[in-house]
């Protein structure tokens with residue numbers, strides 16, 4: 001970590017700054033030094049020039065004096081005019097010369113002569129001397145040294161004749177000049193005649209005569225400042241403003257010695273400021289010249305000038321260096337900062353990395369734990385999946401299988417390879433043909449979960465299987481679908497069970513035909529199809545004739561065989577597209593749909609009837625079964641779709657009424673009959689209370705005596721609106737509704753009471769026969785009711801005959817036998833009604849306590865024209881008698897029938913031939929009338945002595 005300095009300067013930046021400044025400063029100093037050297041050199045040159053110029057000026061003055069001296073030193077007389085001319089040119093050239101002098105050495109004795117001579121030149125001239133009090137005539141001296149020649153005279157008149165022997169400066173200089181043989185200078189003096197009072201000096205060169213005796217001297221009086229000025233000016237050095245020159249007469253400075261100065265040349269003490277910024281004297285030189293033996297101090301000083309012009313290079317270097325330094329410092333600082341930031345960032349990142357690393361380590365550990373847990377979970381899952389009946393699958397985002405595990409091949413019978421890479425509907429194309437499959441497709445396209453999707457597949461053995469699958473969509477963190485995964489199971493077994501259950505629920509267990517529930521579905525479909533196609537459908541309701549008889553007489557198993565046989569025949573006689581259903585009991589329904597190539601016709605119905613009418617082997621016996629068929633057509637007027645079966649039932653009912661083995665198409669009229677049936681049913685419920693029933697009695701006549709021996713009580717219903725309703729119209733309904741039990745009880749009680757009344761009235765000990773319906777026979781209080789009636793009416797039980805049909809006791813023999821014995825124990829007679837119409841085992845006749853067989857009128861009807869019927873009747877009579885039973889034939893309408901029966905040993909007859917059923921009053925009247933059969937025309941057969949009733953007849 002770099003050290004930090006104040007102001008946030010990095011060490012590198014500080015070093016850069018310090019180093020840069022130091023280098024810049026060093027360079028600056030070095031270059032400055034060079035600059036100073038240059039300046040000093042330049043200054044020295046310029047100083048030397050000025051010193052040389054002064055020296056040159058002085059030398060010229062000396063030279064002028066020397067020339068002038070030589071004028072006198074030749075020893076030849078010098079005229080004053082010649083001197084004037086000679087000096088005039090020089091004065092003109094050297095204007096700093098105040099005067100040219102010739103000092104003549106004059107012995108004291110020659111004073112007067114010389115004065116006289118001088119006075120000629122200038123009157124009044126005497127020898128003078130300069131005293132503190134001014135110019136005075138010279139006192140008497142041994143020798144005088146006077147100004148003899150002086151040019152120019154003008155302005156210098158007072159010096160003319162001046163004695164200078166007392167002027168020590170001049171005399172001293174003269175001595176030096178004489179001693180050194182060259183010009184000598186005096187010290188400075190104040191020039192009296194100069195109005196400016198400039199300092200001046202004299203140059204003196206002695207003039208010796210031929211003998212070498214001092215004859216005098218020549219001198220020039222020089223105005224010092226002007227000499228210097230003229231010297232510098234002639235060298236062109238006077239106008240320089242940047243350099244000052246001061247000339248002192250003497251070695252020392254001071255105002256009294258100052259001859260000339262162009263400016264202050266005194267050296268100032270230097271400071272860094274003056275030195276670097278505004279140097280006052282960047283150059284200063286002092287030269288001491290020997291001017292005619294006298295020292296002159298010449299100081300040259302450069303004028304103060306700004307620092308920069310002379311130090312451009314160093315300054316530029318300094319500024320550049322500083323700038324470079326600053327820039328470098330800034331760069332280094334910036335780099336340092338950046339480096340710091342980078343370092344900070346690196347530290348931060350490093351710390352982050354460490355944290356991340358720690359987290360990673362923790363995550364790794366957690367992940368390892370999670371992975372272990374996951375592996376364990378997966379292991380458990382795999383074990384679970386392998387143990388369960390399910391398999392696990394995954395699909396990609398294209399919904400193609402990427403994985404199927406869990407023993408799929410073993411469980412599903414389908415190889416995994418055949419599934420991978422395919423979508424579900426690619427594998428099972430039929431899926432999209434179903435509503436469920438399309439719904440599933442919509443679900444997965446909407447990325448929704450799905451469950452319990454069931455579909456069929458064909459496994460690798462070609463068997464059909466059922467799968468049930470559940471699926472969940474899988475999304476990534478961004479919510480994009482990654483695919484699906486889920487489970488599946490083989491539900492074939494369940495499906496088969498369901499199908500079986502469904503089949504059972506919709507099919508008749510016995511025949512395998514559709515039951516009422518499925519029939520409704522099929523009918524709905526057929527109606528929908530008819531509505532769409534405009535083609536008709538027929539609904540046939542098929543009811544087996546006399547099935548009840550078969551069932552009752554031959555047992556349920558025979559009945560079942562019959563039903564199965566009929567079912568197979570019905571199915572076999574129709575197309576596969578037609579529906580055959582078992583509605584209930586012996587009722588079947590057929591739905592025929594018209595095809596475009598096969599219009600429906602009555603031939604189909606006839607074909608169905610014919611197929612049913614084939615003989616059936618029931619055990620060892622062959623049985624002929626017929627059926628009655630009602631047909632309802634859709635569409636047809638008056639037949640709404642939901643009434644088809646009902647209308648077919650009505651039509652079947654009509655067919656039944658028409659004599660069975662028949663078919664009828666429904667017509668609205670039939671419906672009216674059906675409606676009437678409904679009316680009857682509702683009215684029947686109140687008939688007893690309203691006392692609307694009456695009994696008619698049909699006499700039963702003994703064929704031997706021709707006398708009435710009994711009567712059958714036959715119920716009549718006197719309805720206030722419908723009028724007299726025959727039993728054929730309501731007994732069946734009363735049986736169906738159970739009302740027959742109450743009605744039968746009323747009949748029993750009324751018939752017994754009536755019989756007792758007639759007996760009490762002396763009309764004979766008649767026997768009254770009362771029909772007992774199957775419902776009554778099965779009623780729990782049957783015996784008690786009979787006892788109660790007999791007790792209440794006090795009728796002799798022997799005078800009561802109970803008519804039973806074969807079907808009552810043929811179905812379940814044991815309880816029937818017991819019940820019959822209990823009835824018989826009451827003392828009543830038991831008769832089997834409609835004997836011969838059923839198909840029961842005759843063996844029961846020996847086991848049952850039966851008294852009478854009643855031959856059904858259907859056999860009697862054709863007894864004289866149909867040999868079969870006649871044979872049956874004869875057989876029944878023979879059978880009865882063999883079993884010691886009496887036999888009575890009903891429905892005897894003609895004398896021929898009567899005769900036949902009588903001739904074949906029938907005991908009694910009942911029928912219109914003798915009398916129709918009569919109201920009680922009419923019957924009583926007939927009794928009272930004593931009406932009998934006409935006498936027999938042939939020999940009667942012998943009576944059976946073993947049977948009392950038969951014996952009695954005989």
Ligand SMILES: Nc1nc2c(ncn2[C@@H]2O[C@@H]3COP(=O)(O)O[C@H]4[C@@H](O)[C@H](n5cnc6c(=O)[nH]c(N)nc65)O[C@@H]4COP(=O)(O)O[C@H]3[C@H]2O)c(=O)[nH]1
Nearest residue numbers: 714715727728747771772773891892893910911912913917
């Ligand atoms: N063609 C023709 N018919 C003849 C002749 N002689 C008698 N009959 C009719 O034959 C039926 C005899 O009664 P069933 O066979 O027991 O048949 C009866 C019986 O099964 C039932 N029935 C009548 N009354 C009762 C009743 O009180 N209780 C029960 N359970 N059934 C009854 O109604 C059926 C019909 O009774 P009915 O209409 O009264 O009809 C009676 C009677 O009028 C004849 O010479 N020719």
